[in-house]
Amino acid sequence: xxxxxxxxxxxxxxxxxxxxxxxxxxxxxxxxxxxxxxxxxxxxxxxxxxxxxxxxxxxxxxxxxxxxxxxxxxxxxxxxxxxxxxxxxxxxxxxxxxxxxxxxxxxxxxxxxxxxxxxxxxxx
Numbered sequence: 001x002x003x004x005x006x007x008x009x010x011x012x013x014x015x016x017x018x019x020x021x022x023x024x025x026x027x028x029x030x031x032x033x034x035x036x037x038x039x040x041x042x043x044x045x046x047x048x049x050x051x052x053x054x055x056x057x058x059x060x061x062x063x064x065x066x067x068x069x070x071x072x073x074x075x076x077x078x079x080x081x082x083x084x085x086x087x088x089x090x091x092x093x094x095x096x097x098x099x100x101x102x103x104x105x106x107x108x109x110x111x112x113x114x115x116x117x118x119x120x121x122x123x124x
Contacts, residue, residue: 002105003060006051007033007093008044008072014064014093021098030105031098036072045075052079052087060108061087062101068092096120 007014014033022028034051036044055061065073068091076089088110090097097117101108 002030003062003101003108004055005031005062005064005098005101005105006048006055007031007064007098008036008048008076009033009066009093010036010070010072012037013066014072017093017095017098020095021102024095024099025102028102031102034072041071041075044072048072048075049079052085057086061085062108062110063087063089064093064097064101065089065091066093090114092117094120 007017009017012035014035018028018031018033021031032051032055034044034047052061063076065076067073073089073091079085080087080089090110090113094117097113097120100113100116104113
């Protein structure tokens with residue numbers, strides 16, 4: 001079963017990460033984004049809910065957030081609780097995480113994604 005991925009962030013980070021992923025791999029059709037900008041939380045909330053409501057619910061949904069406890073995360077978590085939504089929220093998104101998800105869309109394992117993402121952080 002393939003998954004759908006929604007990136008959420010402060011500023012245009014989520015959009016830029018999608019664009020970077022597209023530069024690296026080409027088509028990123030299963031990846032979408034919603035950004036919290038200066039238009040405020042209400043606009044973000046409405047955009048987020050619209051995206052989630054229009055995602056194919058027959059597939060797994062992964063929400064990737066920039067930081068745990070930030071507004072994009074809080075809105076995703078609140079939606080999950082209010083709607084008993086069946087999606088996973090992963091925080092600390094980075095390009096290695098996106099690549100790992102992209103190349104394993106048919107066989108995702110949240111714990112392995114987090115482990116691989118952490119292992120990509122090094123001091124050289």
